[in-house]
Amino acid sequence: MGKPIIYLFEQLNEEQVETIRQAAPEYIIIDSTRKSPQMIEDDIEIMLGWNADLGQRLLASDTSQLKWVQSISAGVDMYDLDCFWEKEILLSNSSGIHSISISEHVLGVLLSEFRGIRTSITNQEKQKWTRNNISYRQLSAQKMMIVGTGHIGQQLAIFAKGLGIEVYGVNTSGHPTNGFIECYSHKNMSRIVNEMDIIVNIVPLTDDTYQMYNERMFLAMKSGTVFVNVGRGASVNTSDLIQALYAGKISFAALDVFEEEPLPEDSPLWRMDNVLITPHISGLTPEFKTQLLSIFMKNLKQFLTDKTLSKNKIDLRQRY
Amino acid sequence: MGKPIIYLFEQLNEEQVETIRQAAPEYIIIDSTRKSPQMIEDDIEIMLGWNADLGQRLLASDTSQLKWVQSISAGVDMYDLDCFWEKEILLSNSSGIHSISISEHVLGVLLSEFRGIRTSITNQEKQKWTRNNISYRQLSAQKMMIVGTGHIGQQLAIFAKGLGIEVYGVNTSGHPTNGFIECYSHKNMSRIVNEMDIIVNIVPLTDDTYQMYNERMFLAMKSGTVFVNVGRGASVNTSDLIQALYAGKISFAALDVFEEEPLPEDSPLWRMDNVLITPHISGLTPEFKTQLLSIFMKNLKQFLTDKTLSKNKIDLRQRY
Missing domain, CATH: 3.40.50.720 (NAD(P)-binding Rossmann-like Domain)
Structure with missing residues (x-):
């Protein structure tokens, strides 16, 4: 030796x-x-x-x-x-390490969508000056549920509150956590999810969180919910998510993680108008x-x- | 009658x-x-x-x-x-009316760039999973100068501070304003501008602010400064800005207003990699x-x- x-x-x-x-x-x-x-x-x-x-x-x-x-x-x-x-x-x-960058990423994808910046970027590619295909939504005063109230979730809660967002949390036991108006347990999440405008998944992958975003969970959400995943791809049943996007249950999804990475070239997610794909970069920081x-x-x-x-x-x- | x-x-x-x-x-x-x-x-x-x-x-x-x-x-x-x-x-x-939407717009364009979301959006158009053309920059702890400390500037200062940004202001007389670490007069702006990472123009168009962003002002900035214009296009000398972008004085510009609107199809700004163009939408809100x-x-x-x-x-x- x-x-x-x-x-x-x-x-x-x-x-x-x-x-x-x-x-x-x-x-x-x-x-x-x-x-x-x-x-x-x-x-x-x-x-x-x-x-x-x-x-x-x-x-x-x-x-x-x-x-x-x-x-x-x-x-x-x-x-x-x-x-x-x-x-x-x-x-x-x-x-x-990743707390600030992931928090900034989440707010960035939301504002890109809500302020019409995402559409403006694709319009710019075509040198096209138009407002016709742009709509607006105010982020301030929206209700956001952060699933996962650890380091990252707490940092995001601080930033989100600073932008006037109402922040709720989900964790294992539903224990109160600094910066969250109220916290719910994973078990109770589906009961409260329909009161939320935005769901952000940051939770680690465990047996409990594997495919927790499935048909049943999406059905429990209100129509037009915004979904952000910067946690783990396997927490989501991708085909159930695609159905929810087609059905309008989810009005917009910003996805940084996927069941299979790189996201396969033939995934329908690539071409969906109401989906923003980033290549698992939310945690990267200089x-x-x-x-x-x-x-x-x-x-x-x-x-x-x-x-x-x-x-x-x-x-x-x-x-x- | x-x-x-x-x-x-x-x-x-x-x-x-x-x-x-x-x-x-x-x-x-x-x-x-x-x-x-x-x-x-x-x-x-x-x-x-x-x-x-x-x-x-x-x-x-x-x-x-x-x-x-x-x-x-x-x-x-x-x-x-x-x-x-x-x-x-x-x-x-x-x-x-526009305070919240313009403030959200400014943070949105900054985070789109700093978190690599802008590049991801154009990569997604080509169904391309790559991190190679993406770089990252943390928004938190950057020094931001907001030129114009009225309604909108004050709202932006509140939001920016909530994200950990250090916020300085410029107004007519340099009078102290709530939410700003320090305020400078228009006359003194060029002396302090080289200490800033980000300059956001929100100022109304007056004789004093007409073409205030000209070659002299850009030269006074530090190399790599980020410039956001949601004020008025005529506050900027567009060809001086383009030179500053080519020279790297300005590393990134997010422009919502222009000397001529719609921005002419043959403007070089459309195709510059370090420019984000939005069609005068920052104030729009549902x-x-x-x-x-x-x-x-x-x-x-x-x-x-x-x-x-x-x-x-x-x-x-x-x-x-």
Whole structure:
């Protein structure tokens, strides 16, 4: 067995790598994005980022030394959490990094639609000055339901309130949360959903949230509801959503995540007038690496002290 | 001379017309959008909205009874204010109606650009899933200068602050205004403009603001400044703006108003990658008519009492 390895799937600059090296002098640091590494995979003890192929090999290996994975996403549904639990591998996410960018994205897609900007952009492509195909809707004073009241949901609630939006929340138990007028449990969501103008899905993917937006949920909504998904694609039954869009139950959908990504070329969603598609970008931000490193370094120091994590540790039983 | 006429250039519903009729039983009400009116033009005493042809005829007529025009816009630069002054015709604008919609429009065009939504919309037209041509910028914590600190500027300042933006203002004298960290006078604007990330023009068109965004002003800005114009097109020297866009002084411009409207088909602005064109829609709102009527009715009641106006009266000497 060689020296333990910290394996980076995320390209960092020299200065950032040096910061890690100084904090963990006993470790070899391998930046997989810069060179094809010569190493014994089993020596990897810490991973920043995740690669499904290598990850699966390590989880399957009896001699792997993997002890901690720092995820670069907020959602952790792509990890085999039962296996992490069994093998006592720690997992931390990067929740919090994406809060501002996702919140700005949600308000951006809503205002693009409500202010006729989306139509103006396609009109501009044709050098066409017209107001005829544009309609307007005021965002201020609308009722918004944010499904998922964690880091991101709370940040969005703050911004939305600043724009005069009335903000309601949905979480596991319906517990009151700062910034929300009222919170409902997942179980009670379908009872209240028809009072909302806008539904924003930010919830992580779990057994409870898998395909929670299905025919039954869309039927419970009022006609003309606006739907934004920046959570996970698999929380939505796509064909039920398409039906709801055709039927006018959903007047407009802004979708950043999909059951299958990239969204298949033959998906009818691409060409629907009342759908705005973005390619899973809502969490991207220019400050991403700096903030990711900040979480990683806090956890690294704690891990080297007592093999625990101090920030964004995933509860492998609760699954988020 | 017949009965005095209230002449409507804005289509109102039956109920709204009836409200006016009950408040002013001595008047004939003519809705120009519904029927071609049979009338003696000189009998028009009150106009809701404005039509340049008819307006010019009335201003030129020695026997015109025109006493008050309620404008449907906030800006009044299209009126011959000297002539109004000379003939003692009252003028009121609809300032305040547009505040929320213009504020939402400004944040919408900024977020469309900063979050890569504008590029995603054009990618969607080609059924193209890609992040390669998208870049991101955080709106929160940017420095925004709002030029014009009236109704609309103040509303935008409230919303912008709610999104974590740092808001500075420019007005005639540089007087402090609620919601702005600091205000500068028009005269001092070019000295401070290089500290700003975003410049939003909302100012009415006057002799002072005509072509105020010219080569000199753009040169004073820092490289990469974002420029939004929802004020008046003639505040901008368009060819200087185009140069500033080519030179990178302005990294992105969102333009809702133009020196010539509709924007001519051969304008290079149409095809510039870093320009978003909207067809003078920032003030449009579904609640427009209701709010317009509310201003008009307050003024009508006052006018019938003592021939003065109680709301949004234009100072014909100050010109706003």
